Structure formats: C-alpha cells, structure tokens
Amino acid sequence: MKAVIAVTLKPGVLDPQGQAIQRACTSLGYESIESVRQGKRFEVELEAASVEEARRLVEEISDKLLSNPVIENFEIESIG
C-alpha cells in the first residue's frame, strides 16, 4: 500500500523559507504571489492487511516522527 502525507507548519509558526520563496517570486516578476508557506510531502510504502490498519500505522509514524506536533500539522492526503 502507499500513503502520501503532507506536513505543514502550524499557523503562527514563522516560515522564513516560505517568505524567501515569496520574495523570489516577486523578483521574478510574479507580483501577484502574496504568500508562500513551505511544507514537506512523504510518500510511504507499507504492508498492511487493510486500509484501516495502514491508516493507523501512518498516523502513528506521522505523529511520532514525520511531524513535530509543537510546530507542525500532518494530513494523510491519500492511502490505499
């Protein structure tokens, strides 16, 4: 099975990389780009007997390792 997980910074956590990317857009002439927030995307392959079991495992590793709950949120974008 394959799962795709997105990890993003929580609102309120400063994202200097996103800000730098936004400024780069502006300097390239894309002045309509107002804000960029950068995140991470994980593609995970796993063995599981069911989608439910896979989701439980993926939630567990997302919470324990892939994201830091102090600063980040995670979302399972797809699984199956």
Added chain:
Amino acid sequence: MFAVVQFPGSNDDRDLVYAMKSVLGADARLVWHKESALPPETRGVLLPGGFSYGDYLRAGSMAQFSPVMADVRRFADAGGFVLGICNGFQVLCESGLLPGALVPNRNLQFICDFVHLRVEQAAAPFTSRTRVGDVLRIPIKHRDGCYFASEDEFRSLEENGQIVLRYCDAKGQVTANANPNGAVGNTAGVRNRAGNVFGLMPHPEHAVEPALGGTDGIAILGSLIDALGGAR
C-alpha cells in the same frame, strides 16, 4: 561521572569532555548512543552539540530514538540532571523532555558568533554560580536555533520561571537587535518544570579558557558540577 552521549554526527562531544575533565576536573566520559543503558555510575547526562543523524528530517528528531535515550528519559524522570547544548537542546525538545521546538534561524543563515546572555534564573543545578541579571558572553554556532513555543505555552514558561537565559546586548538589555535568530522572547536557554533538565543553544564548553575567547561557560558547567557535590 558525567555521561556525554555521542550520537552519529555529534561534533562537540569531545570538546565537552575536555571542558568537564581537563578544564574543570570532573569525571566525564563518552557514552555511545547504541548503549542500552547509561553506565551505573552516571550522575549527570550531557547531550552535546553537532548534527546528530545529519539533521535529517528536523534537527534532533532522529536522536530521540537512539537506544540510550530511553535510559536518559528514565534518568530525567527520576530527577537526574540532564544538560543539552545546541543539538542536545534540539534533541531534548524533540523528545519532549523540554517544551517548545527549535526552528531555522529567521535569517536562514548559519550563525557562528559570540553572543551575550542575560541570566533570568540563578539557581542550582545549572546556574547557581550566577546571579539574576548577570551577562554571560558565550558563543553560538547554529542554523536551527530559533526557539519557538506557542503564545500560551511561552506565557506559562515565563510564569513558571523556565526561561533561564535570554539573548541580550553587552549591557544586559534584552532587545530585538540582540536576538540573533528570532527566538521567541529572546530565549537562549529553557529548563523543564521540575528544573532538572536544561537546554541552551550557546556553547558553554567553548568558553572555558581565555584562549577560546572567554571563560563564561564555566559559570554553567561549574554550577552543574557544584550541584553534584564537586568534581567527582
């Protein structure tokens, strides 16, 4: 005996042993991260600076799962003194032994420089050799050293006296200009609620001899030695 935990990618581990042992006369030893337990004679645990696991994923995120860390957690939960410096601070935050998180510096640059730190809490076991308001001059060298805690959490850290050191100017003024990395509240060092676990971004082990540019780091490392009743 002070156990200095050596992770793959630690690079201030030997400097820390040197500072504790050769400069301050304490018994300090490297302990490889794959050990399943701390040596029985361990009286304090030091997590050194560096780039454990190459800073993959997030700084400090992998080292929290090293085998020896389970025993470090038990040691801390039992009231043992644990000090994390730079990457060690990141490991302690990632492992939940300290509140908050360390994120990339606001200017996205690696900063290597002496900074000034205002002592906010002067108490055993980590800052008994200082007084509140003292200004320490100790170097930083990091890219992911911007301390973050949510507004509510930070307020409770302040109320509970958990902010131990803040970046300041040479006169001890805590100003935005004196904040090298964007840390919330100019925070440079934080302790846990019980006060037995302390993490800081500056490197006291790199300020223990005049030849290194200063000796203010002794105030912190020496406090810890005092708290354990002397050098042995």
